[in-house]
Amino acid sequence: MKIAIVDDEQHWIELAKKQVMNYWKQDIKIFTYSSGKTFLDAKEEFDFILMDIEMPEMDGFDTIKEYRKWSARGLLMILTTHTEMSRKGYQVDAFRYVDKMQMQEELQEAFSSAQLRLQGEKRVLLPIKNYGEIEMPLKKILYFEVVLRVVKLHTDTEKYICMEQISKLEKRLKPDGFFMPHRSCLLNFEWVESFSKDEVIMKNGDRLDLSRRKYKDWKTAYLEWKFDRANR
Numbered sequence: 001m002k003i004a005i006v007d008d009e010q011h012w013i014e015l016a017k018k019q020v021m022n023y024w025k026q027d028i029k030i031f032t033y034s035s036g037k038t039f040l041d042a043k044e045e046f047d048f049i050l051m052d053i054e055m056p057e058m059d060g061f062d063t064i065k066e067y068r069k070w071s072a073r074g075l076l077m078i079l080t081t082h083t084e085m086s087r088k089g090y091q092v093d094a095f096r097y098v099d100k101m102q103m104q105e106e107l108q109e110a111f112s113s114a115q116l117r118l119q120g121e122k123r124v125l126l127p128i129k130n131y132g133e134i135e136m137p138l139k140k141i142l143y144f145e146v147v148l149r150v151v152k153l154h155t156d157t158e159k160y161i162c163m164e165q166i167s168k169l170e171k172r173l174k175p176d177g178f179f180m181p182h183r184s185c186l187l188n189f190e191w192v193e194s195f196s197k198d199e200v201i202m203k204n205g206d207r208l209d210l211s212r213r214k215y216k217d218w219k220t221a222y223l224e225w226k227f228d229r230a231n232r
Contacts, residue, residue, distance in 0.1 A: 002044070006033045006063065007052035007079060012100060016050050016079065019107045036063030046074040048114065050098070050107075053080050075114050077107070122176065126153070129161035138176055142202055143187035144169055156191075156204070177225050181218060182211040189225045 001024065005016045013032050020030060031046070033039040036058035049067075053060035064076055075095040096110040123135040142154045144166055151162040151169070162169070170178065170186050177189040181200055185208055193203045197215050200208045210218060 001028045001048075002031065002046045003028055003048045003050070004031045004033065004039065004044070004046040004074075005050045006036065006039045006055075006060070007050075008034055008055045009052075010034070012052065012079065015100075015103055016107070019104055020050075020111075023108060023111045036060065036066075039063060040066055045071045048077065048111075049074045050077050050079055053078055054082070077110055079103075124173065124176075127163040128153070129163055131160070138173075138188070139190060141188050142191045142204060142206070143185060143208065145186075145208075146184040154206070179218060179221050181214060182209050185209070189222060192222065195222070 003020055003024075005013050005020070007013045007016070013034075017030055017032065020028070031042070031044060033042065036055055040063060049064070051060040051064060055063075058066075060078060067074075076093065077096045077098050078094045079098050079100055081100050095114060096106070098106045098110060122138045124138055124141075125133050126136050127133050136153075136155070140155045140157070142156060144162060145152050145154070146166055151164065151166050153160040153162045166180075166184070166186055170180055173186065178186055179189060180186050187200065187202070187208060191203050193201045195201065195210060195218070198210050198212060200210050202208065
């Protein structure tokens with residue numbers, strides 16, 4: 001995940017960087033810029049952009065307008081000490097306005113809400129037989145199942161053969177709401193309609209076995225996922 005922090009004051013850059021690292025902890029790359037011009041000159045794309053609006057030469061609004069001319073990628077979080085200017089954020093489709101004086105609390109909330117947004121947009125790179133590596137939207141994946149040592153991928157429209165071991169898929173996708181109800185299946189919580197002590201019913205009508213040995217862990221993980229979704 002790539003995150004940009006753009007501010008002409010080093011104090012605010014360091015404070016924002018600290019809060020970003022405290023929240024995400026790992027698997028991130030942070031890029032800092034002291035002006036809108038240096039940000040634009042870098043020609044980088046980002047998942048999150050933390051943008052100060054009060055900068056000399058080119059303010060944050062104009063900087064983002066220029067960035068959007070060549071990239072639609074990235075949720076924008078405006079950093080400011082003047083929250084009365086928040087209405088202008090609609091011009092650049094700002095995801096959040098963050099008061100610098102309350103940066104810790106407001107960035108935590110903003111990132112938590114943003115995770116839900118990214119979940120719907122996130123894609124995963126999968127090795128698919130006869131297609132090579134393709135980017136698959138997570139929201140399209142129902143489940144993977146192992147049949148005669150072959151990993152079959154079930155999406156909302158098609159079925160594919162995935163050339164990656166299910167154990168490795170589980171490690172990659174568990175943080176995104178995937179769970180193994182038994183050792184030969186990995187499903188997406190997003191597509192669960194209901195479940196009992198020995199079965200999971202998916203929204204497309206498919207019925208998947210749920211190991212009794214895993215029922216307790218399943219219930220805990222699923223309810224935690226539901227709670228997390230409801231509170232974002």
